[in-house]
Amino acid sequence: MKKKTLTTNQGVPVTDNQNSLTAGQRGPVLLQDIPLIEKLAHFDRERIPERVVHAKGAGAHGYFRVYKNMALYTKAKFLQDPEKKTLVLVRFSTVVGARGSADSVRDPRGFAVKFYTEDGNYDLVGNNLPVFFIRDAIKFPDMVHSFKPAPDTNIPVSSSANNRFWDFISLSPESTHMITWLFSDRGTVKSFRKMEGFGVNTYIWVNDKGKGVYVKYHWKPAAGIETIDRHESTRLAGEDPDIATRDLYDWIASGKTVEYELNVQLMEFEDEFKLDFDPLDATKTWPEDKYPLMKVGKMVLDKNPENYFAEVEQAAFCPASVVPGIEPSADKLLQGRLFSYADTQRHRLGPNYLQIPVNRPIVDVNNNQRDGFMQTGTGFSGTVNYEPNTLGGGSPCQSGDLTFGDRPFVGGEVRQKIALTNDFQQAGEHYHSLSKKDQDHLVDNIVDSLGHAKTDIQKRMVKNLTNADAELGKRVAQGLKI
Numbered sequence: 001m002k003k004k005t006l007t008t009n010q011g012v013p014v015t016d017n018q019n020s021l022t023a024g025q026r027g028p029v030l031l032q033d034i035p036l037i038e039k040l041a042h043f044d045r046e047r048i049p050e051r052v053v054h055a056k057g058a059g060a061h062g063y064f065r066v067y068k069n070m071a072l073y074t075k076a077k078f079l080q081d082p083e084k085k086t087l088v089l090v091r092f093s094t095v096v097g098a099r100g101s102a103d104s105v106r107d108p109r110g111f112a113v114k115f116y117t118e119d120g121n122y123d124l125v126g127n128n129l130p131v132f133f134i135r136d137a138i139k140f141p142d143m144v145h146s147f148k149p150a151p152d153t154n155i156p157v158s159s160s161a162n163n164r165f166w167d168f169i170s171l172s173p174e175s176t177h178m179i180t181w182l183f184s185d186r187g188t189v190k191s192f193r194k195m196e197g198f199g200v201n202t203y204i205w206v207n208d209k210g211k212g213v214y215v216k217y218h219w220k221p222a223a224g225i226e227t228i229d230r231h232e233s234t235r236l237a238g239e240d241p242d243i244a245t246r247d248l249y250d251w252i253a254s255g256k257t258v259e260y261e262l263n264v265q266l267m268e269f270e271d272e273f274k275l276d277f278d279p280l281d282a283t284k285t286w287p288e289d290k291y292p293l294m295k296v297g298k299m300v301l302d303k304n305p306e307n308y309f310a311e312v313e314q315a316a317f318c319p320a321s322v323v324p325g326i327e328p329s330a331d332k333l334l335q336g337r338l339f340s341y342a343d344t345q346r347h348r349l350g351p352n353y354l355q356i357p358v359n360r361p362i363v364d365v366n367n368n369q370r371d372g373f374m375q376t377g378t379g380f381s382g383t384v385n386y387e388p389n390t391l392g393g394g395s396p397c398q399s400g401d402l403t404f405g406d407r408p409f410v411g412g413e414v415r416q417k418i419a420l421t422n423d424f425q426q427a428g429e430h431y432h433s434l435s436k437k438d439q440d441h442l443v444d445n446i447v448d449s450l451g452h453a454k455t456d457i458q459k460r461m462v463k464n465l466t467n468a469d470a471e472l473g474k475r476v477a478q479g480l481k482i
């Protein structure tokens with residue numbers, strides 16, 4: 001291979017990359033050593049803020065293809081033609097740990113997919129567990145504060161700050177269902193290739209007649225589901241903390257692919273009030289006997305990133321990145337997410353973060369937002385940066401299509417909890433659906449963690465678990481000796 005000449009970022013050849021330019025053999029160093037100054041200055045700025053949640057992650061590129069045309073339900077173009085491959089970027093992550101934390105610890109796993117479609121980017125930003133801790137975005141910052149290292153000691157929850165986690169959880173009964181997932185072995189994972197993915201929130205699919213239907217997303221791994229128990233998770237966190245990151249990379253580097261099947265559950269709007277819970281509540285699943293899974297298509301991951309920072313650290317996923325045919329529902333958790341992601345990305349990556357190649361749509365971007373930090377100028381020209389105009393021939397002009405922002409809202413302004421909370425039933429049902437071994441692990445894992453919390457917090461938590469299922473509550477209480 002022909003060697004390339006080392007250059008500065010200005011493209012100027014670097015003559016010596018080992019010795020600084022000095023006054024005499026022993027120095028001091030001269031300010032006119034321009035390559036040295038550039039090298040140090042760049043190094044000094046090599047870190048950007050880590051994601052406020054989901055800081056540790058691994059990514060891969062690939063494609064998605066539908067099995068059959070979905071036009072009956074959605075006009076989203078990438079869901080129409082089985083012949084067509086839509087390129088995707090996926091980022092898997094843990095939630096609570098910092099950028100250098102271990103992959104195997106108990107945590108939900110992020111499962112974020114960016115589809116580069118002909119109608120612009122569509123992001124399906126999900127997790128590996130089907131439900132969430134809370135149902136209203138207004139609680140999210142408090143929830144994350146209680147899960148993250150303590151503000152006074154900086155000690156993480158998983159070490160010995162369990163009080164804070166369980167304090168918040170025990171005061172948030174709607175989290176009981178999520179706890180039965182997170183503290184099962186589904187919460188400890190060593191391979192991103194072998195876990196499910198869920199959209200968790202409810203979205204709306206709209207067809208070209210304007211008819212909408214509620215939709216929940218499920219990803220099924222072709223390799224099947226693999227979980228590990230608490231003891232294996234603890235061992236790996238010490239011995240092989242990057243196991244899932246390396247597993248994904250090595251698998252793809254060896255020429256093999258990673259595959260997931262996309263399934264959806266659909267619910268007609270008329271069914272919205274026929275259940276004993278609110279279907280737009282992210283702490284609930286929809287019963288699969290009433291709302292069966294429908295196979296939609298397959299995602300294949302076949303390419304590793306070449307520059308992790310550029311392609312994965314700088315990747316920006318956002319539930320508000322939707323395309324015509326897909327809309328957010330009124331799900332109160334989702335509504336907060338619509339704001340939060342792009343907002344944090346403007347902070348983390350700058351206002352022109354969508355011009356970073358990994359985030360840039362494959363279609364033209366035409367608007368008048370030409371300025372701001374790190375503007376690359378791509379696609380902009382001419383004197384007209386306003387609309388309406390005649391000087392630019394009236395271009396770019398609005399499409400006039402109906403978007404979700406235009407749909408009428410139902411109801412007046414209130415700050416109220418949803419009516420059908422039913423917070424414990426699905427938690428109890430989930431406990432009962434587990435095998436004997438999985439039930440034992442769930443109880444054991446909760447006891448192990450909750451055992452570090454204060455007695456009044458333990459009691460509050462046992463009460464919630466008892467509301468879910470008397471046996472579950474009793475077994476945890478016995479384990480805690482309360």
Ligand code: HEM
Nearest residue numbers: 051054091110111112126127132137140199200336340344
């Ligand atoms: C109101 C609730 C929530 C808020 C306010 C919120 C906010 C955030 C923020 C600010 C980030 C960092 C984004 C970045 O820096 O690029 C993030 C990342 C993420 N969130 Fe959420 N989140 C919420 C709930 C959820 C839920 C319910 C899920 C799963 C369905 C989820 C999945 C993810 C994933 C997968 C990432 C990482 C994306 C990536 O790989 O870059 N979040 N969230």
